[in-house]
Amino acid sequence: MKIAILGGTGSIGEGFALRWALNNEIIIGSRTLKKAQNAAQSYLSEMKSYGFDISGVRIRGTDNYIAAAEADIVILTVMFNHVFSMLESVYDTLENKILVTPVVPMNKVGDYFVYSPPPQGSAALAIKEAVPASTRVVSVYHNIAACKLKDMKCQVEYDAVICSDDEDARKILFDLTHEIGCLRPLDGGPLAVSNMVESITPLLLNLGVLNGLEDVGVRFC
Numbered sequence: 001m002k003i004a005i006l007g008g009t010g011s012i013g014e015g016f017a018l019r020w021a022l023n024n025e026i027i028i029g030s031r032t033l034k035k036a037q038n039a040a041q042s043y044l045s046e047m048k049s050y051g052f053d054i055s056g057v058r059i060r061g062t063d064n065y066i067a068a069a070e071a072d073i074v075i076l077t078v079m080f081n082h083v084f085s086m087l088e089s090v091y092d093t094l095e096n097k098i099l100v101t102p103v104v105p106m107n108k109v110g111d112y113f114v115y116s117p118p119p120q121g122s123a124a125l126a127i128k129e130a131v132p133a134s135t136r137v138v139s140v141y142h143n144i145a146a147c148k149l150k151d152m153k154c155q156v157e158y159d160a161v162i163c164s165d166d167e168d169a170r171k172i173l174f175d176l177t178h179e180i181g182c183l184r185p186l187d188g189g190p191l192a193v194s195n196m197v198e199s200i201t202p203l204l205l206n207l208g209v210l211n212g213l214e215d216v217g218v219r220f221c
């Protein structure tokens with residue numbers, strides 16, 4: 001698979017790049033070509049420092065548009081307030097592709113994070129409206145902390161709840177989630193219920209602050 005990580009120079013983008021690079025071609029997208037190229041180089045170095053043989057590993061950096069255009073699967077790793085300008089700028093590249101959203105719309109009110117969905121009810125449903133009809137949107141990875149994802153030694157297995165209206169796309173994300181190594185994919189139902197999964201993230205952040213816990217994740221049992 002060719003996987004484009006839009007905004008892949010950021011916190012969670014790094015983890016996806018490191019975790020998927022052993023079995024896939026990774027294209028880091030950025031608003032700035034040089035930043036994308038530097039990030040790709042540093043992710044390769046990071047993999048080397050973990051002891052991986054990087055001779056066959058393909059991670060490269062380019063601008064967001066080219067990254068999306070060249071990929072089979074696009075993952076959107078920018079904050080909610082940047083999502084729609086980003087989608088507008090890559091709109092035509094998304095025809096017939098799988099678009100993955102881990103995006104959580106939330107705000108800080110006083111000391112606490114609160115879920116702040118758009119009028120459509122969730123980030124996933126708003127994103128679905130902003131892409132071509134042929135784009136298959138999959139909502140997943142909201143509840144995994146970036147630090148855990150990029151820690152290739154992390155042994156704890158967290159759950160990743162997957163919401164989608166497309167069964168083939170869901171299956172592909174199940175397989176990609178198994179590849180990550182520290183995540184168990186779970187079927188969360190259609191895109192319409194993504195709000196329930198997205199809204200867990202501010203709870204995890206609040207639990208972390210209130211209880212002195214770091215990088216809280218979820219495991220359903």
Ligand SMILES: NC(=O)c1ccc[n+]([C@@H]2O[C@H](COP(=O)([O-])OP(=O)(O)OC[C@H]3O[C@@H](n4cnc5c(N)ncnc54)[C@H](OP(=O)(O)O)[C@@H]3O)[C@@H](O)[C@H]2O)c1
Pocket residue numbers: 007008009010011012013029030031032035036076077078079080082085086102103104105141142143144145146147
């Ligand atoms: N961090 C986590 O632990 C975590 C966990 C689960 C889900 N998420 C979700 O994943 C998404 C990304 O989170 P993050 O923490 O990785 O974000 P981040 O590090 O703050 O930002 C990611 C990238 O967004 C790009 N960006 C910044 N301003 C932009 C703009 N105006 N227009 C377009 N791109 C812009 C930057 O890339 P360039 O400067 O290179 O363009 C930046 O590296 C969010 O929606 C978040 O809810 C995050």
